Amino acid sequence: MSITRRKILPLLADALGARGALHAGAAMAEETVFPADFAWGASTSAYQIEGAVEADGRGKSIWDNFCHTPGKVKNGDTGDVACDHYHRWRDDVALLARGGFNAYRFSVAWPRVLPSGEGAIEMRGLDFYDRLVDGLLARNITPWLCLYHWDLPQALQDKGGWLSRDIADKFADYARVVARRLGDRVKRWAMLNEPGVHALFGYGMGNHAPGLTGRTNMLAAIHHQNLAQGRALQALRAERADLRLGTILSLQPVRPSSDSEADRAAVARFDAVWDGALLDPLFKGFYPPAIAGDIEPLVAAGDLQTIKQPVDFLGVNYYAPAWVAAAPGSLFGAWFGAVPQGTRFTAMGWPIDPGGLTEILIRLRDHYGNPELYVTENGACYGDTVAVDGNVHDADRVAYLREHVAAASAALAAGVRLRGYFVWSLFDNFEWAEGYSRRFGVVRVDFATQQRTPKASFAFLADTVKRRG
Ligand code: GCO
Numbered sequence: 001m002s003i004t005r006r007k008i009l010p011l012l013a014d015a016l017g018a019r020g021a022l023h024a025g026a027a028m029a030e031e032t033v034f035p036a037d038f039a040w041g042a043s044t045s046a047y048q049i050e051g052a053v054e055a056d057g058r059g060k061s062i063w064d065n066f067c068h069t070p071g072k073v074k075n076g077d078t079g080d081v082a083c084d085h086y087h088r089w090r091d092d093v094a095l096l097a098r099g100g101f102n103a104y105r106f107s108v109a110w111p112r113v114l115p116s117g118e119g120a121i122e123m124r125g126l127d128f129y130d131r132l133v134d135g136l137l138a139r140n141i142t143p144w145l146c147l148y149h150w151d152l153p154q155a156l157q158d159k160g161g162w163l164s165r166d167i168a169d170k171f172a173d174y175a176r177v178v179a180r181r182l183g184d185r186v187k188r189w190a191m192l193n194e195p196g197v198h199a200l201f202g203y204g205m206g207n208h209a210p211g212l213t214g215r216t217n218m219l220a221a222i223h224h225q226n227l228a229q230g231r232a233l234q235a236l237r238a239e240r241a242d243l244r245l246g247t248i249l250s251l252q253p254v255r256p257s258s259d260s261e262a263d264r265a266a267v268a269r270f271d272a273v274w275d276g277a278l279l280d281p282l283f284k285g286f287y288p289p290a291i292a293g294d295i296e297p298l299v300a301a302g303d304l305q306t307i308k309q310p311v312d313f314l315g316v317n318y319y320a321p322a323w324v325a326a327a328p329g330s331l332f333g334a335w336f337g338a339v340p341q342g343t344r345f346t347a348m349g350w351p352i353d354p355g356g357l358t359e360i361l362i363r364l365r366d367h368y369g370n371p372e373l374y375v376t377e378n379g380a381c382y383g384d385t386v387a388v389d390g391n392v393h394d395a396d397r398v399a400y401l402r403e404h405v406a407a408a409s410a411a412l413a414a415g416v417r418l419r420g421y422f423v424w425s426l427f428d429n430f431e432w433a434e435g436y437s438r439r440f441g442v443v444r445v446d447f448a449t450q451q452r453t454p455k456a457s458f459a460f461l462a463d464t465v466k467r468r469g
Contacts, residue, residue, distance in 0.1 A: 039420025041103030059115025077435025117153030257337030266334030315376030
């Protein structure tokens with residue numbers, strides 16, 4: 001997820017020049033640097049694809065309630081059916097194999113496993129993921145399991161959700177339940193998906209579930225997710241020694257919208273909440289100075305030690321940089337502003353800037369100890385059309401992916417420990433508040449018939465993977 005406000009202007013000539021040079025280098029490097037054991041994957045998440053919300057004892061999540069509240073999601077769309085992956089997973093795994101992907105990132109729906117968020121375990125929910133994992137392994141596709149992609153059990157939201165500290169231990173308990181069932185076969189575990197985006201949209205702006213607002217709520221959701229992540233990392237590490245544990249963050253390089261002093265000062269404030277509030281406590285054990293004061297009342301003794309857990313990898317979701325301007329009184333004290341003239345956009349209105357991917361990966365190399373990295377989401381929304389031949393010739397998405405794979409290779413060539421790239425997403429799916437109006441998939445889904453049609457971008461990725469053996 002990435003957001004931006006689309007406006008016109010300020011030409012940041014110097015910055016653009018530097019990124020242009022980076023691109024040229026990236027294109028040359030691309031062919032050579034990806035190692036044979038590089039993970040080439042596709043990413044999805046439970047609520048966005050599974051459907052079957054009533055099946056096999058699944059409890060309600062905050063997204064069920066949010067979608068069924070009129071006016072919250074575009075066109076009144078819901079995840080009730082989505083891609084019906086819960087029933088069609090066998091065909092979907094076959095599609096992954098057909099694309100030559102050697103990795104697949106999915107998320108487990110907490111309310112399928114623990115319908116009330118805690119307590120009684122629903123074995124039929126676990127059985128589903130058990131079958132999926134075996135199906136992936138049978139096709140030599142490495143399962144990458146994410147424990148939380150925003151579908152909090154409603155029963156826990158009723159007790160405060162991410163506003164309550166207690167949730168940290170409940171999340172660790174849930175992690176343990178899933179690991180006891182799947183840890184013998186799943187070795188790659190991501191704790192959270194984009195805690196910052198979840199906190200901003202769900203608890204700060206209210207345009208995502210659970211629909212709460214305000215800076216205080218947003219910061220509480222950030223801190224308690226950080227804490228939960230730390231507790232779950234500890235729990236899983238104690239559970240089995242052979243798991244590779246990490247988490248997934250949405251990271252965006254932050255740039256000033258103009259060269260005014262106010263906008264340049266806004267960069268630090270924005271970056272502190274958007275990137276630093278997740279990265280710094282995890283890797284360094286403290287919150288960025290720009291928010292430390294506001295978050296302090298939430299931080300109990302020992303929290304920062306709990307959050308600063310060693311991770312075996314970090315997943316980076318990257319779509320676009322953020323150009324920001326001063327915005328006193330806003331959630332971040334800064335907000336999305338004008339972007340440079342000439343910037344290209346996807347159909348989400350997000351700026352296209354592959355150099356931003358290289359930049360954020362290099363920042364992790366230089367300032368966060370060069371951890372093992374995976375691009376766990378990268379992709380683009382376009383208003384795909386079906387041609388008379390029945391296919392989707394999504395040349396714009398192919399171009400986006402080609403440029404970003406090249407940008408990833410530039411980072412690799414620069415010594416970043418990048419070990420994989422996952423496209424967002426395998427399918428067109430439920431795009432949160434945008435419902436089904438936004439298509440990100442490399443496989444088209446006709447939501448009336450559930451027919452899957454691989455797009456040109458799917459063929460492009462299949463070819464990319466194949467050329468690298
Ligand atoms: C994310 C989102 C995905 C979105 C994608 C496009 O992790 O940001 O969770 O679920 O669908 O980013 O917005």
